Amino acid sequence: MLITFKQAASKLKAANKILITAHILPDGDAIGSTLATMQMLRALGKSAQVFIDDDVRKNLHVLPHFEEIRRPVDGEKFDADLLLILDTSPDRIGNVAKMTDAPILNIDHHVTNKNDAGDLYVEPDAAATCEIIFKLAGELNVKITPEIATCLYTGLATDTGFFQFSNTRAETFKTASELVNCGVKPNIISEQMERRSAAEVLSMRTALNSLKIFYGGKVAGMFLDLPTMQNCDSTEGFIDLIRVIDGVDVAFMISERSEKVCRVSMRSKGVDVSKVANELGGGGHIRAAGCTLYTTLDDAEKILVAAIGKAL
Ligand code: 5GP
């Protein structure tokens, strides 16, 4: 059921033992928003714990309290009176879904949120879930410590491509400005987020070598096969290498994660790629979306290029 911002805040106030989670393949917004909320709820005297059912990109391990994030082990249960799901609909939280039967509070900024379980507060205009959590701190009267601010700024910065993407709005800068006042060091966060291993940069070269152009230059794609992916901790930002090509509206990258499991990332300047992703079982935002295709790399290319062609 859709609820208002104030109702979402009330649900958090009423809860005492909160299990917090976010999507698998977690990004800066997923980790930043969960860690910030965990600290905020603890500051209110509640018990709060973050579980994420996936590996997390190394760059994000520097965030305050990162070491407290847990991954559920087989069949593990957690005693909670609220399951707080951030930055995704409840279908992308892996085995955390099985840890508790507590009521769900879902806070998200994805326009494709399926609204299929529990109470949902969704704000599609928010640049990041961290932008919503910042407002929530105000509503809950929680003081934003430098540690909380660092987590929130990281989510805000990474989801907006460091304030470059179309989701960046006046409120995003205002929030960022207030977070800097709370003790954030933007240059340090930028440096930490842009760090890459040599293996990752070499994988970037492989990705660029695979570049293909479709539909007379409107679409550009890159392909990473399984052996390349096995040497690569993260492909975060690879797609930005080709998003910038003159005349390209939709950029995509397909990476093979295991046999017949291909991850798709899309970025666009005009086309609504959230619709393309949705059609293929995924989701996201108008200008940044993704999905998983359970087939070979070659087949995934055919399916995706056809679906993008229809949307052009
Ligand atoms: P990325 O390309 O960075 O992995 O994802 C771009 C955006 O699309 C992110 O906001 C991400 O949460 C969303 N997204 C990516 N893959 C999926 C998916 O399989 N399902 C849904 N619902 N959203 C996705």
Ligand code: MN
């Ligand atoms: Mn997000």
